[in-house]
Amino acid sequence: MDSPSTSNPEAPLDRHELPRAYSVRTERERLMEAMVRVSAAKGYEATTVDDIVEYAGATRETFDELYGDKETCFLEAYEAVFDVLVAHVTAAFEAASASAWPEQTEAGLRALVELLAMEADIARMAMVEVTAAGDDARERYRAMFSRFTPFLEKGRTYSGQDAELPADTARFAIGGATSMIFDEVRAGRGPELKRILPDLVFAVLMPYLGPEAAEDEMRRVTREA
Amino acid sequence: MGRQAATNVRAGAEGTGSVREVQALSPSRKLELVNSSKREKILEGMLEAVGAEGYDATSVRTVLARTGLYRQAFYDHFADKEACYLAALEMGIGRLEATMARAAASEESWRGRLRAGLGALLDRLDAEPDFGRGVIVEVHAAGPQALARRAEALKRAADFIDLARLDAGESESPPQIAPEGIVAGIHAIVHSRLSTGATEGFRALLPEFMYFAVLPYFGADAAGAEMQAARA
Numbered sequence: 001m002d003s004p005s006t007s008n009p010e011a012p013l014d015r016h017e018l019p020r021a022y023s024v025r026t027e028r029e030r031l032m033e034a035m036v037r038v039s040a041a042k043g044y045e046a047t048t049v050d051d052i053v054e055y056a057g058a059t060r061e062t063f064d065e066l067y068g069d070k071e072t073c074f075l076e077a078y079e080a081v082f083d084v085l086v087a088h089v090t091a092a093f094e095a096a097s098a099s100a101w102p103e104q105t106e107a108g109l110r111a112l113v114e115l116l117a118m119e120a121d122i123a124r125m126a127m128v129e130v131t132a133a134g135d136d137a138r139e140r141y142r143a144m145f146s147r148f149t150p151f152l153e154k155g156r157t158y159s160g161q162d163a164e165l166p167a168d169t170a171r172f173a174i175g176g177a178t179s180m181i182f183d184e185v186r187a188g189r190g191p192e193l194k195r196i197l198p199d200l201v202f203a204v205l206m207p208y209l210g211p212e213a214a215e216d217e218m219r220r221v222t223r224e225a
Numbered sequence: 226m227g228r229q230a231a232t233n234v235r236a237g238a239e240g241t242g243s244v245r246e247v248q249a250l251s252p253s254r255k256l257e258l259v260n261s262s263k264r265e266k267i268l269e270g271m272l273e274a275v276g277a278e279g280y281d282a283t284s285v286r287t288v289l290a291r292t293g294l295y296r297q298a299f300y301d302h303f304a305d306k307e308a309c310y311l312a313a314l315e316m317g318i319g320r321l322e323a324t325m326a327r328a329a330a331s332e333e334s335w336r337g338r339l340r341a342g343l344g345a346l347l348d349r350l351d352a353e354p355d356f357g358r359g360v361i362v363e364v365h366a367a368g369p370q371a372l373a374r375r376a377e378a379l380k381r382a383a384d385f386i387d388l389a390r391l392d393a394g395e396s397e398s399p400p401q402i403a404p405e406g407i408v409a410g411i412h413a414i415v416h417s418r419l420s421t422g423a424t425e426g427f428r429a430l431l432p433e434f435m436y437f438a439v440l441p442y443f444g445a446d447a448a449g450a451e452m453q454a455a456r457a
Contacts, residue, residue, distance in 0.1 A: 131365040132365055142417055142421075166433030167433065168433055175411075176407070179410075183376070206440065211440065215399065
């Protein structure tokens with residue numbers, strides 16, 4: 001998110017003199033951040049608008065003006081969080097572009113679990129609470145994970161049997177991996193998520209490469225850990 | 226899964242017994258039967274309401290409107306919406322498992338049982354998508370106890386899938402995580418179709434589901450052959 005332009009960056013910041021657009025944007029960010037923290041801690045159902053407003057140090061009026069209701073705020077915060085996840089995974093996948101597809105995929109998965117392990121609230125909010133936040137949120141959840149599909153679908157060409165693989169292969173692979181992450185995070189083992197990296201590698205590669213090649217990759221990841 | 230499914234068939238209480246048998250019952254037992262059928266009606270109404278309208282939007286009132294019963298009938302059996310949904314979820318999972326177990330019973334091999342069981346599950350979703358949504362999709366909105374039931378059901382499914390190990394050679398045995406990944410992947414595809422409002426076309430998924438389940442235990446060639454066979 002871009003920083004505000006001020007005529008003199010050295011001048012002490014006085015909230016009351018900042019342009020209104022600036023304070024609106026930061027309140028929006030503070031409210032989103034509050035949504036991530038509070039819904040991760042209390043659960044989406046139990047989270048109230050008052051909790052969010054209090055945590056953000058904002059006013060109810062601002063909240064109503066920006067979001068109107070809890071769900072809208074949650075959805076926007078969720079998208080912001082997911083943008084970060086996708087950018088992080090994409091960067092890792094791209095950085096490994098000299099390697100073959102299985103190693104590239106493994107690099108992406110590693111980046112994902114490392115970020116989720118480090119950011120417990122983000123993991124909780126983006127992997128678990130989102131499934132409790134209503135139809136729109138669940139729809140968004142699916143749409144967000146399908147952003148990883150292009151990386152996985154490179155596996156079709158890599159496998160050399162593009163035509164034989166079922167149409168839903170990417171969805172199957174993503175479903176397996178997200179479910180494993182969901183179970184770990186829900187059980188409070190989010191911080192140790194790296195432990196299941198070998199399992200995730202197997203779940204994602206197996207539908208494309210078959211069990212033997214996927215297990216070889218899994219063993220390699222285990223050895224390197 | 227066999228023993229569990231048998232229990233579920235009994236728990237499902239799918240109206241058997243002749244009229245004569247019912248007439249011979251004591252008045253208190255008759256009342257019990259009426260009550261249990263009311264209870265079942267409420268549970269079915271709950272699953273359909275939740276499947277059609279979503280868990281959050283469903284209230285005790287909407288369930289009553291569907292069943293044509295009075296408020297008191299609801300509160301005779303359940304403390305609140307949450308308790309009722311939890312019981313309804315258990316019944317729904319039990320029925321799905323019983324449907325699968327019945328279909329699989331006449332098959333000998335793991336693959337035959339899986340094909341028959343999955344086929345029956347998909348047929349049921351084609352026939353009753355609201356019921357499917359009530360059990361498979363909306364469970365996420367219904368709190369930790371409901372999620373625990375979901376996790377147990379997925380575990381039972383994974384345990385059944387993993388019986389493939391007995392048929393697969395030692396050397397081909399996949400890692401321990403394999404069955405969990407199969408169930409989660411298949412579940413994700415069904416879940417995604419149900420939640421985007423699909424009301425048909427579930428049966429057509431059987432060939433690829435068989436592919437995904439056979440692949441880790443028996444390899445790509447066997448999985449491809451199985452997919453072709455299921456398409457026929």
